[in-house]
Amino acid sequence: MAERAPPRHSQVAVGDELPPLAMPPVSRLTLALYCGASGDHNPLHVDQDFARAAGLGDVVAHGMLVMAYMGRTLTNWVPQAAIREFGTRFQAMTRVGDAITCTARITHKHTDGHTVSVTVEARDQRGELKAAGEALIALPP
Amino acid sequence: MLDRKFIGYTSAPFTTEVERGRLRFFAKAIGETDLIYTDEAAARRAGHPDLPVPPTFFFCLEMDRPEPYGWFDDLGVELPKVLHGEQRFQYHRLAHAGDRLRFESTVVDLYAKKGGLLEFLVQDNRITNQRDELVAEFRRTIVIRHG
Numbered sequence: 556m557a558e559r560a561p562p563r564h565s566q567v568a569v570g571d572e573l574p575p576l577a578m579p580p581v582s583r584l585t586l587a588l589y590c591g592a593s594g595d596h597n598p599l600h601v602d603q604d605f606a607r608a609a610g611l612g613d614v615v616a617h618g619m620l621v622m623a624y625m626g627r628t629l630t631n632w633v634p635q636a637a638i639r640e641f642g643t644r645f646q647a648m649t650r651v652g653d654a655i656t657c658t659a660r661i662t663h664k665h666t667d668g669h670t671v672s673v674t675v676e677a678r679d680q681r682g683e684l685k686a687a688g689e690a691l692i693a694l695p696p
Numbered sequence: 697m698l699d700r701k702f703i704g705y706t707s708a709p710f711t712t713e714v715e716r717g718r719l720r721f722f723a724k725a726i727g728e729t730d731l732i733y734t735d736e737a738a739a740r741r742a743g744h745p746d747l748p749v750p751p752t753f754f755f756c757l758e759m760d761r762p763e764p765y766g767w768f769d770d771l772g773v774e775l776p777k778v779l780h781g782e783q784r785f786q787y788h789r790l791a792h793a794g795d796r797l798r799f800e801s802t803v804v805d806l807y808a809k810k811g812g813l814l815e816f817l818v819q820d821n822r823i824t825n826q827r828d829e830l831v832a833e834f835r836r837t838i839v840i841r842h843g
Contacts, residue, residue: 578727585725592718592725593756594764597775609776618780619755623726626751630730634742635790641751642784642835 561633564669564694573632573659573673578624580654580680581616589620616649621686625675628657629690639670643677643688653679662689669693698806698815698840702771707801710761716793719747722756739792746792751785754823754832758799767801773817773840781816782837788830796826804835815840 598605663672731738805818
């Protein structure tokens, strides 16, 4: 983690996988905690009545909760200051009971001698893609 | 349909202080196990002046503004129809507990897909600290479902 030496650009290769992050199933408590901690009080994520009226059947997880898990995959691998860019597209809604696993791998070693591109995916227990992201990471040479 | 005149809409600039307690609560909510995000001594050992703001928490701090969905009301966006489509961050320097961060938010694009069944609202955010240094930028893409 943070106190471990980060990988070096010269030592990594395209296709290298980062350690995956497997999270326990999302519960209503998970969503309640994230609602309070994040400050995103959109009722769609915690109020079943509101979610039903919105036509979604039940509450859905905050996309940013899934992205936070994806971010942990990165900060477990490199110190946070190494992350230059981090983005994701949200592909499918995460529901109560879904267990998110984040995987990431190096897709490009840039010729500047220090940056790499990484893809990060979040999938549920059925393998459904919830979010597809990428990051630009600066490594020591 | 949203009016393209809202491209360029800016929210009132907003400044907030990063609080240690909020960072610890956020770390709990996302299952964080790396102590640098919750323990000041661990953060200092790793070279941080205080607990660092984790990568996605900048988005959350922006929502601490007094009316986080006020811009939806101004644009005529109905909250139950809104989903988060895409989120991108660019990082320039870390922020830590105790920093005062200023957010400037501007709508930069509005477009429709699927014959207007889906509308996309793109907003850019610029975050500076108490020393006027650029900390991070983020782009939020909101999807509005019709029908």
